[in-house]
Amino acid sequence: MNKPAPIVAELGRPETPEETAARKAASSRAYQSSQNVRSLIAALIVTLAVLVVIVFAVPRGEPASAPHIDVAAIAADVESTMDRPVVVPDLDDGFWRVNAAELTSGNPVVWDVTIAPSGEDERGFIKLSQAFDADSSWAPQRLNGVAATDTITIAGREWDVYRTGDKGDEQNITYAIGTQAGPDYVLLRGSRSAESTGDVAEDLSAQLESLSEER
Incomplete structure (x- = not known):
């Protein structure tokens, strides 16, 4: 003898086969959904754990300092x-550091030295270029065709002034000055102020005078 189907309280009667199937399907979906949530939470926990390991495993310390250039x-x-002889920037006061120093081949051959402030709060750079056996007609080659527009006297020496304007943007050059020193033309250009560039020029005065005597 078949056992009668139990009466479902919510219905007040036994479930029909269709209702039983629907209930079981809903229960299965709810179970799968809960499993998906648990899997997601587990994956997030694992990800966070890996991240914590990476953060604490990576060695800490100061960033590597730029290599010293002698x-x-x-x-x-x-x-x-x-x-x-070549001109060398004055680094004795510790304000400047050398970022690059090299002999650049070409016509003319050029001695290039790039300096930048060593302090964290200072920005910009100045590039010193000594063009061997050259004159002021060489300077526009390094300044996108910009020619001198004025002159300024620094420590008794006359310097040509180059106002680069928009043509200097590509090289980040906002100001440049140059002077003839014996057989060579010395150009200072960069993104520092006219005053800062002038200070470097003044520091070079003795070397430039020595070069002038070579002519």
Whole structure:
């Protein structure tokens, strides 16, 4: 004898086969949904755990400092190669550091030194270029065709002034000055102020006078 189907309280009667199937399907969906939520939470926990391991496993410390460039040693090599003196920025006060120093081949050959402030609160750079056996007609080659528009006297020496304007934007050059020193033309250009560039020019005065005597 078949056992009568139980009466469902919500219905007040036994379930029909269709209602039983629908109830079981809804229960299955609810179970699957809960499993998906649990899986998602578990995945997030694992991800966070891996992140924590990475954060604490990576060595801490100060960023690697820029390599030291021995500009005096490089300048000595260039002087030996060119058989003539080269101009070297004054770094004695510790304000400036050298970012690059090299001899650039071409016509003319150029001794290039890039300096930047060593302090974290200072920005900008100045590039010193000593073009061997050249004059002011060479400078526009390094300044996108900009020619001198004025002159300024620094420590008794006359310097050509180049106002680069929009043409200097690509190289981040906002100001440049140049002077003839014996057989060579020395150009200072960069993103520092006219005053800062003038200070560098003044520091170079003795070396430039020495070069002038070579002519």
